[in-house]
Amino acid sequence: MSEEISEDNIETAQQTDASSEEPAEESLFEAPPIGEQERMIEAILFASAEPVTVHELNARMPHGADAAEALVHLRKRYEGRGVRLVRVGDAWAIRTAPDLGFLMQKEQVETRKLSRAAIETLAIIAYHQPVTRAEIEEIRGVSVSRGTVDQLFDMEWIRFGRRKMTPGRPVTFVVTQQFLDHFGLESARDLPGLKELRAAGLLDNRLPPGAMPLQPDDTDAAEETNEGQSELFED
Amino acid sequence: MSEEISEDNIETAQQTDASSEEPAEESLFEAPPIGEQERMIEAILFASAEPVTVHELNARMPHGADAAEALVHLRKRYEGRGVRLVRVGDAWAIRTAPDLGFLMQKEQVETRKLSRAAIETLAIIAYHQPVTRAEIEEIRGVSVSRGTVDQLFDMEWIRFGRRKMTPGRPVTFVVTQQFLDHFGLESARDLPGLKELRAAGLLDNRLPPGAMPLQPDDTDAAEETNEGQSELFED
């Protein structure tokens, strides 16, 4: 496909050459062929430090040239290319195609371990979704910093869920599809529960007798999770 | 009219997508089609005033892209146009066609007037690189003033090469990528008349007769020079 294009291009160039059929000297007195005018405005727009008006293009090109017409041709020529001819006010400039803007970044990727606060917050959201900030704070025993939540939003691992039907109608957080993709989960329900974690040796401690009140909580959490997930799946 | 163009644009974009025959997500893992790669290097090179190395092009393009191949296509595409794709050492740049220079009076930069000494010294460095100050002086028959070398350094046309493996391990000078860019040379091999000069033995480090005590060292120096040149010219 791209070869086809370049062949066309060459053809066009040849046509241009053929159509000129005038010695170069004569172009001083007669308007250069349109293909030549196109080359000229291409070079001027490329090299100019700012957008150039049609008026200025005409002033800089040999007598008799018609910049406006050449611009139409050049604009067409750049259609679908990596750069485009764009109008800036009453002037013209060559600019990067908008879909390629990402190439104008030199990325230095640095991988850092997610902070403990972020992991815990994320874990609570995953296990208890939809969950309010107050609930997260209750489980973690410390307040949740705005930065932590923002970070998880930035990573697109969490999003807002439905508001809770409790006084104040607080917002809730749920995990996203990106979260599931990243952690290789089909759904948040697939997250192992505490018992399974323990069975897998991820938790080697016995539950202390005093930790009993956690268990009903866990049940609640599981229910809530299901609820949240159904919401997640309904979306 | 402009609406028409943008529709065309969209069509082209769709075609491109269609020809890839892969969903967009997969492009993260598979190289984009060559036409797309061509657009990318086009955008990157248009956006940069300085030559961009193939290495950097590859680094900025999506994984799996092959800048070298896309460059071949792009170069062909711009043949005969108002701007051209030029090679500068191991880098590439887009530059206006030389025959259109007359349109760019506004963009012309006042290059500092180089002294005859500076011009000759530059030529000697380019053709004899890597070359020591003593060798330059031997060729010109006068001492090289500090100002001359400073000026060439200031213009970023020369830099230090490897030290010569002769007594005193003198520093050497070589020309830079900016030098190649300024004089429109793809590499130091393309210096005008280089082959003829070499064939005529005028690039040899021929010793004055009677310079006996220096001879063994100087022979080393000559070998080193050839080595250096082959490195610079034949890479």
Added chain:
Amino acid sequence: MTDDFIEQSKRDAVAERLAAEALIVDVDGFEGPLDLLLTLSRTQKVDLRKISILQLARQYLTFVEKAKQLRLELAADYLVMAAWLAFLKSRLLLPPDPEDEGPSGEELAAHLAFQLERLQAMRDAAAKLMARDRLGRDVFARGIPEDVTRTRIVTYSANLLDLMQGYARLRTKDEFRPFVMDRESVFTMEEALDRMRGLIGFAGSWTDILSYLPEGWGADPKRRRSATAATFAASLELAKEGKVEIRQSGTFEPIQLRARERRGP
């Protein structure tokens, strides 16, 4: 024939003097003796490879002579070159001395010819170089370069294990206190010392140190152990300070202590 030769030499000499005079005007314009020689060589109107070094030496010496007549200050390297050329001239004119081990006049002349040719070649190359289409004069770079933003992308990594462990850590908070000592069951020596300092004043007779254990620390074995150890350590400290005496009647017998009587210094 001979006359012709003499005539020719005369004419040459006149031409050389005129040429030298013309060059004198420009003496500051020369980039050293080699440059001057190169300029002089052009008057021979031959290929540099066929140049007569003998004639060139004569031309140069004429130039220097003329400069001296005009009382022109010539830089030292011009004079050094003149001396060398005078030597070369004699070498070229005299038959080679078999005793002499130095390079022959022809060798020296050939090298000078090479130097001139090389300098001329470099000048031509420089001219070709400068005549090329040059960036900023004939060829132009992008006028509106787009900035490449250097972004540092920080990706945070966390795997499922991190997540699960984080959650488990939270839900079993009480179990996960690996580095925190259970202060509730620890009676420190400092605490024991404070306690005993307040009590030993009242103990004039031998008393089992176990009676110094704080209230409520005797029942729980963990607490009892800690309190006993702390109290014992505190007793030793007090003995060291000379405040108490300690005795034990036998192995595993109760350890007893009493306040030491104060003696005057």
